[in-house]
Amino acid sequence: MEKHVFVVDESDKGARIDKYLSEIFVDKSRSFIQGLIEKDGIEVNGKIPKSNYKLKTFDKIEVTFSEPEVLNVEAEDIPLNILYEDADIVVVNKEQGMVVHPAPGNYNGTLVNALLYHCTDLSSINGIIRPGIVHRIDKDTSGVLVVAKNDEAHNKLSEQLKDHSMKREYYALVEGRIKNDKGIIDKPLARNKKDRLKMGIVEGGKRAVTHYEVLERYNGFSLIKCVLETGRTHQIRVHMASIGFPLVGDPLYGFKKQKFKINGQMLHAKTLGFIHPTKNEYVEFTTELPEYFRTILDKLRKE
Template sequence: METREFSVCSGEEKMRLDMFLCKHLPHKSRSYVQNLIENKRVKVNKKIKKSSYKVNCEDNVIVTLPDPVEMNIKGEDIPIDILYEDTDIIVVNKPQGMIVHPASGVYTGTLVNALLNHCSDLSGINGVMRPGIVHRIDKDTSGILVVAKNDNAHNKLAQQLKDHSMTREYIALVEGVLKEDNGIVDKPIARHPRDKVKMAVVHGGKRAVTHYEVIKRFKSNTLIKCVLETGRTHQIRVHMAYIGHPLVGDPVYGYKKQRFRLDGQLLHARKLGFVHPSTGRYMEFETEIPDYFKKIIDIIDKGHV
C-alpha cells in the first residue's frame, strides 16, 4: 500500500475534505476519493473525518492508497454500435437491457466487457470495474455514451459534465397529457429515505435540473424531449414521476399496472454533444429511437389502446 501526506496551505482552508483530496489526487475521481474516506483510509491530524469535513490551514492529511487490483474483468465478443472512434474517444449507441459497467455480482455482458474486447486502451481513472466510463445511462435506457480511451480525455470530458457544458438530450414517452408545452423541474435528488433501491426528490439532496418540451400529445400519453442540466441517478425518471407523469414502462417509478409488455422505461438518450478533448472541436451525435419505442408510439397514435 502507498501512503501520501498533504498539508493544507493558504487558500485551501474550508475546502471539503473530498474536494481537497481531488485537487491533490488529480487522476482519481471524486467517488474514488469518497470511497477512500468511507473506508477510513484518510486521516486528518491522525483522526478519521467525513467527506464533508472542512479542512483548516496546516491540517495534516494522510491517505493510504490500496494496492492496485489486478484487472479481472474480461473482454467479451458482444456486438456494439460504434458511432465514432479515434485515439481519444469512442461514441457508442447502447441498446436497452445492457448494463454499462460491471458491479458487485455482475461481471459479464456489460458495455465495458464489449469495449475491452474491442480495444485495450481505455482510461483507468475509474478503476478496473469502470475503465473508460465517463458517464452512465440506466440498463433499460438506450442511447448515446462517450467513452474515454485515455486519462487526459477522461478528465476533460468529466470537466464538461461537471460544468454542464455537455449537451445531453433524451426522448421519453410519459403517462398522461402534459398541459404546458415546456417546463423545468428543479428539485434535489437523493436516495429514497425508505427504499434504498430507489432515488427520490429529497430536501437536502443534490441539485437536479431537467428541462422538458412536448413533442406530441396523445389521448393518454405525451412524447417529450428532455435536456439534462445535471446528471443525477435516474434523474428524468424521478423528476417526471414527481410531477405526475412517470415514464411508460418504468418498473420502479411508473404505474404498477402497465398497458404494454415492455422490458423497461421508454427513454432514449438521443443526442450527445461535447468538445473533443484533443482537437477542441465541438462534436454532436444523434440517433433515432429504437424500433420497440417507435412501435408503441405507433400503437397509441392509431388509438389501438
C-alpha cells in the same frame, strides 16, 4: 505505489488543498483529488484533511497513489454500436436491456465486458468494475454515452459532468397529455428510505434539475424531450413521476397497468455533446430512437 511529499510555502497559504494539488498534478482533476482524500490517500501533517482544508505555511502534504488494480472482469465478444472512436474516447449507442458495468450477481454481458474485448486500453479511474465509465445510463434506457480510454480523458470529461457543461438530451414517452409545452422540475433526489432500489424526492437530497419540452401529444400519452441540468440516478424517471406523468413501461415509478408490452421504461439518451478532452473542440452525437420506440409512436399517431 507512488508517493509524493510537499511542504507549503508562504505563497500558497490559504489555498484549498484540492485546488492546490490539482494544479501540481495537471493530469488529475479536483474531483479525483477529492476522491483520493476520501480514500485516505492524502495526509497533512500526518492527518487526513477535508477537501476544503485551507493550507498553512510549512504544512507537510503526503500524497500516495495506489497502483491500479488489475482488471479481472472478462472480455466478451459482444457486438457494439460504436458511433465514434479515437485514441482517447469511444462513443457508444447502448441498446435497451444492456447493463453498463458489472455488479454483484451480474458480471457478464455488460457494456464493460464488450468494451474490454473491443479496446486495448480503458481508463483505470473507476477501478476494476467500471473501467472507462465516465457516466452511465440505466439498463433499460438506450442511447449514447461516452467512454474514456485514458485517465486524462476521463478527468476532463468528469469535470464537464460536474460543472454541468455536458449536453445531454433524452426522449421519453410518458403517461398522460401534458398541457404545458415546457417546464422545469427542480426537486432534490436521494435514496428512498423504504425501498433501497428506488430514488425519491427527499428534502435535503442532492439538487436535481430537469428541463422538459413536449414534442408530440397523443391519446393519453406525450412524447417529451428532457434536458438534464444535473445527472442524478433515475432523475428523469423520478421527476416525471413526481408531477403525475411517469414514463411508459417504468417498472419502478410507472403505472402498474401498461398499454404496451415492453421491457422497461421508454427513455432514450438521444444527444450527447461535450468538449473533446484532447482536441479541445465541441463534439456532438445524436442517435435515432430504437425500433421498438418508433413502432409504438407510429401506433399512437395512427390512433
